[in-house]
Each structure stands twice: as structure tokens, then as C-alpha cells.
Amino acid sequence: YRARDQRGILVTGHLEGLASEIIKGVLSEQGLIPLSVKLVQRKSEWIPQIRFFKKVKDEEIVLMTRQFYTLFKAGMSMESLLGTLSRQTKNKTLQETLQRIQTDISQGSTLAKAFAKHPKIFNDLYISMLQAGEEAGILEMVLKNLAELLQKEVEIKAGVKSATLYPKIVIVVLTVAITVMLTWVIPEFAKFYAHYKATLPLPTRILLGMSHILRYYGWIVALIGIGIYLILHRYYQPPRGKFRIDQFRWNLPVFGSLSQKIANSRFAYILAALYQSGLSITKSLGLVEKVIDNEVMAKDMRLIRAQIEKGQSIAESMRGATSFTPMLIEATAIGEKTGSLDDMLHSLGEHYDIEIHHMIKNLTTLLEPLLLVLIFGMVALFALAIFLPIWNLSGAVMHS
Numbered sequence: 001y002r003a004r005d006q007r008g009i010l011v012t013g014h015l016e017g018l019a020s021e022i023i024k025g026v027l028s029e030q031g032l033i034p035l036s037v038k039l040v041q042r043k044s045e046w047i048p049q050i051r052f053f054k055k056v057k058d059e060e061i062v063l064m065t066r067q068f069y070t071l072f073k074a075g076m077s078m079e080s081l082l083g084t085l086s087r088q089t090k091n092k093t094l095q096e097t098l099q100r101i102q103t104d105i106s107q108g109s110t111l112a113k114a115f116a117k118h119p120k121i122f123n124d125l126y127i128s129m130l131q132a133g134e135e136a137g138i139l140e141m142v143l144k145n146l147a148e149l150l151q152k153e154v155e156i157k158a159g160v161k162s163a164t165l166y167p168k169i170v171i172v173v174l175t176v177a178i179t180v181m182l183t184w185v186i187p188e189f190a191k192f193y194a195h196y197k198a199t200l201p202l203p204t205r206i207l208l209g210m211s212h213i214l215r216y217y218g219w220i221v222a223l224i225g226i227g228i229y230l231i232l233h234r235y236y237q238p239p240r241g242k243f244r245i246d247q248f249r250w251n252l253p254v255f256g257s258l259s260q261k262i263a264n265s266r267f268a269y270i271l272a273a274l275y276q277s278g279l280s281i282t283k284s285l286g287l288v289e290k291v292i293d294n295e296v297m298a299k300d301m302r303l304i305r306a307q308i309e310k311g312q313s314i315a316e317s318m319r320g321a322t323s324f325t326p327m328l329i330e331a332t333a334i335g336e337k338t339g340s341l342d343d344m345l346h347s348l349g350e351h352y353d354i355e356i357h358h359m360i361k362n363l364t365t366l367l368e369p370l371l372l373v374l375i376f377g378m379v380a381l382f383a384l385a386i387f388l389p390i391w392n393l394s395g396a397v398m399h400s
Helices: 022-030 045-051 060-071 078-088 091-106 112-116 122-135 137-195 202-216 220-234 239-249 255-276 280-292 294-307 314-321 327-339 339-398
Strands: 003-004 008-010 033-036
Touching: 008 078, 008 091, 022 033, 022 314, 045 327, 060 078, 060 091, 060 137, 078 091, 078 294, 091 112, 112 122, 112 137, 122 137, 122 255, 137 202, 137 339, 202 220, 202 339, 239 294, 255 294, 255 327, 255 339, 280 294, 294 314, 314 327, 327 339
Parallel strands: none
Antiparallel strands: 003 008, 003 033
16 A cells, blocks of 8 residues: 555555455554555465565665664654665565554554564564663664674674685585596596506596496485485584584684684674663573574573572673683673673674684685695696506507
8 A cells, every 4th residue: 555644754565454445444544644555466375475585684684774773863753764764675575574564563563563573584682672772762772783783793794704705616616626527537538548458556546436436326425415414414403403513613723713703792792782772681691692693602691691690790600601702701790890891892892803804814814725725636636647547658658
């Protein structure tokens, strides 16, 4: 439908009803003047489901939240604000979601409850911060903190993705190249060696054996690969499997330290934002546990919350956990003593951001030469395995 409110501002959205007249009646009851009501035509029952599950990118949520903060700060009413946001976004799923939220708000729903109906787009952290902002009357500050928090998470993810993109490309290209060599190139050389009855050195025999297995027993190799994948998938099923994966990541050289820094940075930023929003420390920790996306740290947070509820300080509770860096624990202790926990955590998050940026940069610098060595090593091995028999044949001919 398209309608105008009492101030003449255009409002669009979706409502379910048996007829357009019923929809117009509902709109009129909401104080809106209906302009047009159109039936949504569905070619197939699957089409709306597919479109509904179209992914909303993190960057789009960040942009929407920043715009939300700017428009709210400018003094726009919530209904008009949500209508403006839905018109500005290009993502159809997010656009329709904002329209549904606008409709819920116009029907008297609170902001947090309206957003909570869309958990696939807005997580527990987002909803809880909105709720805290509404209840405490500090929604403007909460929206600002939320936008900054989401922006930092997007930047960290982008940095890690950028650092691992080159290795992923190299591994894919190498896998394709090796498969082509073993299935098409090596068999041709095998015919050549057989024709001249060449004496084959060990590297060549290994390569020919691998080629033979891949060509004639490739389906068995594929079945074994699928079997291993299914076993690992079962073994790493959440929540216990997620814990194993996160624990394995933290024990990796270089990558482990980076993963721990990222988790500590997220913890500091999220806890600071929630605590500043007026939530209690136990409730804040409970929410951090849900959204931290690291089961090792989440397990530690469950223990910390239990100890805090018994009357222990936050810093003392953290000392027995393995997830938190000494710097984070000390910063928390100082923040508790001085009554500036949110400021200390936010400052520490910024410090970790700088460290993470340098670690990602150093990791990229380290990986590039290592991958080049790997590529040249593979090329050299294939070249030796292929050409050693030819050199032996040439030597035998010259001696004869």
C-alpha cells in the first residue's frame, strides 16, 4: 500500500488482508490516508521464500544504522524515519523488513519488539541495545554506539578476509593445476617413457602412481574425501564442535594470536557499548556470550557471570579464565576501581584494533613469500619428475 500520514508524508508498506477495502479500513484506523492498495502477485509459493532469505550484508546494516542515528538525531518521528530508511536502502529484503517494522510501530509496538521479529537480520545485541536505549531514554547515544561497534566489526572482518584472499586463490589454482597435470599431462609422458623403455627414477614413479590412481580410481578418492568431510562435520557440530574449532584456531601459530586479539577486541567493544547503555554487568556479559562467536570465550563468560553473581569483582572473575589477555584483565580492574569501566574497555578496544591491523599487515607480508616458495617448489618437483627420465635417455644415447 501507499498512504499519507496527517502531515502529508508518504508511507509505504505491506499488510495481510482478505480484500483491499479491509486494508484501507486498517490504514484509516491508524490515522493514514490510503492512496493505493495493490495485491502482491505470487507466481510461485517458493518465490517469496527465496527473496525473503536474500542475505543482508553487514555493511548494509551498518549504513542503515548510521542513517537511523542521523535521522533520529535530526528529530524525525519514528514512523517517518523508518519510511525514509526503507526508501533509501537498495536491498529488497532489508527494505521490506523496515516496512514491516514501520507498520508494527504504527500499530503501537515498541522499537525493540518490532526489530525482534526479524532475528535473521538483527541479532540479540542489536535488539538488546535498542531496548536499553528505549527504556533509559538514551536511544540517540545507543544508536551512535551501535553504529560505531558494527562498523569496527565490519572493518576487522574485511581485514582478515583481505589477508586470507591471496592464499585461498593460490591454493585453488594449485589444486586445479595439479589435477590437470595428473589427469591429462602425466599420462602422455607415461606413454612416451613406455615407448622408449626409459628407466624411471623414484619421483617419476610416484607421480605416475598418483596419476594412475586419480584416473582409474578417482571415484574412490572422491568417496573417501566425502567420508572424511562427513566425519569432520559430525565431529565439529555445534556447540561442542564449535568449541573444538575455536580451541584449534587459538592454538595455531600466528593465526591463534590474531584470533585471540580479535575476540578480546570484540569483547571489550561490545561490553563497553552495553554497559554504557545502562544494562547491568551480568546482563551485558550474558549478551556478549550470545554474540561473541567464540565458544572458548563464551564458556569462560558463563563461569565469570556465575562468580560475579556470588559477589566477586569482574576482574577477579576474569583472572581464572584463559581467554582474556592480561592487559584486558588489568584494564577491567582499573575501570572498576575508577568507575569508568566503559571508557577503559573502549580505549583498550581501540588499542587492540591497532595491534590487529599490524598483525594482519605482517601476516600478509609473511604469507606472500611463503606461497611463492610453495608454488616454485611444486613446479620444480613436477619438472624434475617429468624431465629426469628424458635426461637419462639423452645420457644413455650419448654414451652409446
